[in-house]
Amino acid sequence: MARAPRRGPYICGIDAAFDVLSGKWKGFILWELEVHGVRRFAELRRGMPGVSEKMLTQHLRELEEDGLVHREVYAEVPPRVEYSLTEDGRTLNRALEPLGAWGVERMRREGTEAVDVAGTAHG
Amino acid sequence: MARAPRRGPYICGIDAAFDVLSGKWKGFILWELEVHGVRRFAELRRGMPGVSEKMLTQHLRELEEDGLVHREVYAEVPPRVEYSLTEDGRTLNRALEPLGAWGVERMRREGTEAVDVAGTAHG
């Protein structure tokens, strides 16, 4: 659905990692799923103030396509869809931890304010 | 010059880190400086096939503004300008290593081709 069809060739691992992470809300989605394990669409939406349904759907689809997020549809009425991390998604989150720590340290040194969104993410 | 003036407030460390890293060539610039220590403008340009002078200048300026890159101008003719990493830039590169390793592992598993650009970057 209209996204630059990268997925290689990449010049390095960072390039490959950034490719699947590019998108305004993807880091946040990964963190929500890391914290809560399983989330439904509307739960994710409520957990991420500001995200539109369109972008949430689009990013979830891309993350699924990239094998980071698992999507489980239950044939019920009203529909129920549950999202969770795949093993790849979990290892990605673990690989992001040092970067998150660096960012936190940087914020501390610079005195940059952090917005608190109920359970601050990534360290 | 014309960049969304973020620099906080951030929702987490990842957010803060991604803010200074956003830009098509920034990861590559950081890695070039990590590998070579000190580089001149034209050397960076030659090391990054595809980058335009405009984007290289712009990204270098932003990295300098964010305290990741040091810019040293020598009052000579013809002009000489040398770029190198600050301590912050070096710690950022170290924090990026697990992410780079994740990307490399992913490329290996998916059989994604990597482009070789003389000294493959970030792991």
Add this chain to the structure above:
DNA sequence: TGCGGTACTTACCTTTCCGTAAGGGGGATC
């Protein structure tokens, strides 16, 4: 005399990203 190299700056244009708003199809609730 004209070209290449140094390190940029500027103007213009295309591509990509993202937000807004609306619709959809069924069911439960008031």
Add this chain to the structure above:
DNA sequence: GATCCCCCTTACGGAAAGGTAAGTACCGCA
């Protein structure tokens, strides 16, 4: 029967990112 909730999809449009190409000012080399 009107509205709300579920999980999306589609169309439209603005903003931001980034590419192209030209210009700047000076010098060395052939």
